[in-house]
Amino acid sequence: MWAAWLGWDQQYDVQPDGTMTGPYETWQVIGLVLTLLVAVYWAASRRYFVGAVLGTTAGLTVAAFYDWSDDDSGLFAVGVGLVMMGSFAATAVVSAVAAAVTDHRQRPPAAHYRPS
Template identity: 75%
Template sequence: MREGLMRPVLRQLLSILALAGVTVAMWAAWLGWDQRRVEQFDGTATGPYETWQIIGLVLTLLLPVYWAASRHYVMGAVLGTTLGLTAAAYYDWSDDSSGLFVIGVGLVMVGSLVVTGVVSAVIASVTRDI
């Protein structure tokens, strides 16, 4: 009886860890290599990421989120992706001496939690009968 109850919990935990690992790897592939800021003519700096990199990361993350949510590992899709994006953002931005990177990391955490929650719920409800 106990083993039967632990199996779904273990699968959810493994899906969280797998999605977190995939998310960190995708962050590194799309955003990890570009660390330079671009100086504008008015003296401001933009970057280090281009719009196409963010779009590529989001579109690429849809595949593992779809995989997990369609197999009803919604917690894995939501928490794994959020954990991976938050950890990667913290690691990537923590060299900021002002300390304001924590606000950005918090926004990444909340935004990814909300968006992956909605996307995963839609995917799980659409694929319920399949």
């Protein structure tokens, strides 16, 4: 998903006031997040927690490392670490929510006790 949403836009944009933005546009990052949100929710709702959390985290971390490793300053390692920690935390939360929601939907209603 990284390559599909972020991999093709590698140019920084220079604004009229001289500031630089980019290389990614806001809509690209939002698209990546929403796409991964759907995939993580789907996997976690089917009890594939390890794949949902660790698979997404590993995939994003490797993609960020590959995409940013040509940075000569070495600061890409900080960014990759932040991607790793953020994606781990976010996918863990989404997985927990998905598990709670689907567990609630799948449980039959409790039988009411009626004394005779």
